[in-house]
Structure formats: structure tokens, C-alpha cells
Amino acid sequence: MRALFIGGTGNISSACAQLASERGIDLTLVTRGKRTFSKLAGVRTLTVDIDDQAAVAQALGNATFDTVVDWIAYTPAHVERDLNLFRGRTGQYIFISSTSVYQRPVTHYLMTESAPLANPYWRYSRDKIACEERLLKAYREEGFPVTIVRPSHTYGETRIPLAVNSSPKPYTVVDRMRRGKKVIVPGDGSSLWVLTHNTDFATGLVGLLGLPQTIGHAFHITSDEVMCWDQFYRITAEAAGVEPRLIHMTSDFITECIPEKLGTLTGDKSSSVVFDNTKLKRFVPGFCATMPFAEGIRRSIAWFDADPARKQIDEEADALFDRLIDAYEYGTREAMKRFRP
Secondary structure, three states, X not given: OEEEEEOOOOOOHHHHHHHHHHOOOEEEEEEOOOOOOOOOOOOEEEEOOOOOHHHHHHHHOOXXXXXXXXXXXXXXXXXXXXXXXXXXXXXXXXEEOOHHHEXXXXXXXXXXXXXXXXXXXXXXXXXXXXHHHHHHHHHHHHOOOEEEEEEOOEEOOOOOOOOOOOOOOOOHHHHHHHOOOEEEEEOOOOOEEOOEEHHHHHHHHHHHOOOHHHOOOEEEEOOOOOEEHHHHHHHHHHHHOOOOEEEEEOHHHHHHHOHHHOOOHHHHHOOOOEEOOHHHHXXXXXXXXXXXXXXHHHHHHXXXXXXXXXXXXXXXXXXXXXXXXXXXXXXXXXXXXHHOO
16 A cells, blocks of 8 residues: 655654554555654655745655545645645545544534534634645545545653643743642533543544545544543552642633633543444454553653653643642632632
């Protein structure tokens, strides 16, 4: 099988490239060359900006592929670019969407691929929905061979996937735990969520590569392990060797104070959601998520602990979390004065 990954060096895509390489897939990566990554045996790399369509067309020449996966398409403009580049060049085009496209506010906790697509809280999700709609239009009207894949909250050894953390410097929340500082949990910590290890996601994604029966379909790929946020935080703290100091805040309070959290919280992680992977398992019978969070997060923290240079702290985010906690606790004290003078 000949496969092309646009991207392939990120948190999720790197695990998929690794597994594809191990399974003997003839894989080519198109990257901008801005991120260092370990070279994989038998995997070619084309260093070219995917937005430079003329340069990409020249780099690809007359090559055709059994499957193309775009990991970095976020807007309809990106999709139009890919339609122009890969019409007649691939037997399958996999668009990496997101489970955040599913209906928010949630009306039922169990999500299947047939759930309505609507998210008024997050522009990222609305753009992904628009991309899906454009690709399905191309499928209906011209037979463009699209398969849609929706990852949820996926992590690997370089990620600490807690709900309120710094994305660019994810060790920040572990540092807070280890210094005995409070860490923020949205809601009361009891809402259900699913965290998926990138190696498990890779099993599902690579299983879909080149399957003609997937054309026109959408699939989400997640773990079947469901826990509440308090459990995720406590298991992370245990892996870090500390007892956590959790402070629960409503998502409304957090997003009023930090509006940029509206999408990732109200538009995603604040809702109790469980993903039904039945459809994926019908198409990829060998799919089974085998990495429990307790083991996955242990590996993540071990990765950070192995090299002090990796333990970067987002000082701005850390100070912002302190301010948020101070404001919340001040408001609580003032409220208590009114009700329990």
C-alpha cells in the first residue's frame, strides 16, 4: 500500500506513521520541516509547504497513492487545496476532523457517528464541520473518495491531557501538583470523559487505510475506558508521586474569567461524553484500545522526568491559574459571609 501523510510529526500522526512503518506500508510524509522528529525506516520525507500547490505538485510528480491522510487541514480553504491536489491521485482521502464537531450542548451522553454536528462555542469545531460538509459534497457530486476520522482527546508521552493545563507546555500542571499548588478541575469533577493514547488511535487509523468500503463514512477512534475528571487528575498525581489538591470550578466561571477557554471547555471537555466505537470495530475487527490511562500517563511523566529540559513551565499560564483560584476562593468566602455570617 502506498500512503501519503500531510504532516506526520505531531502527537497523533507520529504514532500513526510509526505503526504504518512497522506494518510495511510504503509511506511518504509531506512536512514543512519545522519540527524535528525521529526518522522512520522506509519512510520518505518531502520537505515542502503544502500550501504551495505548485511546489507540492512538482515534488509529487506523477505519483499516485492508495490513501492520503491530511493531519493539518483545519479550514475549507485547506480542503479546497487538497481537492485540487489529489483529485484522480488517490483511492482514499482521509480527513482528520474532531469529535468536538458533535452536538453541543450535549443532549445524550453516548455519541455515535450519527450524532448531529453543531458546536456554537468553538470556531475550530465549526471550521471542521464546514470541511466535512465540503468533502461530502465532493463525494456526492464527483465521487471524491473521502473518509472522515474524528479523534477525541488523544495524548502520548509528550502530553499531560488534563482539562485545565497549558497546551504548549503541558508539564505545567504536574509541576503545580509537585509543588503542592492547587489544580483546577472543571465542574465538580464527576463528569465523564475519555482519554485515548496515541498508540491506540494509531491501531484504528492504520486499520482504515486503503479500505474502499470506508469511502463516504465517518468514524471516531477513541478508547473504551471511561472515567470522571477527578479520577484522571488523581491517577496523574499518583503517577507523579504526590497527593493532588483539587479545586472544582464551574466552566461558566472559568470561561467568564478566561474567555479563550470557552471552546475547549464548554465546547468540548465540560460535557459528559462516552464514544461508541462499534462502527469502527465493524470495519477494523482487530481494533481494541489496550493502553489504560494509568499506564499511559505513567509513561508520559517518565518521559518528562527523563530529561529536565523537557520540564518547561508556562509561567504566564501558571500565574493565570493562581489568579483564577484566588478570585474563586475570594468569591466563595464572600458568599459564605452572606449565608453563614
